[in-house]
Amino acid sequence: RKEVEQDPGPFNVPEGATVAFNCTYSNSASQSFFWYRQDCRKEPKLLMSVYSSGNEDGRFTAQLNRASQYISLLIRDSKLSDSATYLCVVTSTGTASKLTFGTGTRLQVTL
Amino acid sequence: NAGVTQTPKFQVLKTGQSMTLQCAQDMNHNSMYWYRQDPGMGLRLIYYSASEGTTDKGEVPNGYNVSRLNKREFSLRLESAAPSQTSVYFCASIGGPLVEETQYFGPGTRLLVL
Secondary structure, eight states, X not given: OOSEEEOOOOEEEETTOOEEEEEEEOOTTOOEEEEEEEOTTSOOEEEEEOOTTOEEETTEEEEXXXXXXXXXXXXXXXXXXXXXXXXXXXXXXXXXXXXEEOOOEEEEEEO | OOOEEEEOSEEEEXXXXXXXXXXXXXXXXXXXXXXXXXXXXXXXXXXXXXXXXXXEEOSOOTTOEEEEOSXXXXXXXXXXXXXXXXXXXXXXXXXXXXXXXXXXEOOOEEEEEO
């Protein structure tokens, strides 16, 4: 079983739609959780952190359920510019923080 | 600040050739990482360095070596390239201790091994 699992998609949605991505992780000792965005042929960039209390950044809402080892990302009022691959990331710490990436969920927003 | 820089951007090698991928960061970060990204596999950690002078294996270290030359630079070497090493390689650094505030990736090196 992969440490971090995501539905690869693609999710094809019209502009203005609401779309949700889910992610599950297997290591119950994971400590920090993030969503990254990766545009085609570019490096990943941090989108937002994920907390148990839920956090919101504009049109984006992230949620963590530790009991179910489940992370979600909700995008409201989708824009064409939201088209990208969204990577779920969990970290463990030791001598250095280590990030484990999901394979990503591809989103395509259309007119 | 340039952030994280990587050279070269593109490289084509023949099987058996060697090369070194260079990475540098100007943010005074302690931890640096090398990942490879393949279709359907996501980013996989090759090696990492928690601080200057230390390196550790990640998930897929075979066929690679690394050097943490100083706090700024972390290089990845392929001694004898194989077609299975065709991939996109990303270097990253984390300043810590607040991981979510200080994660940066370089632009990537696209490597093709024939």
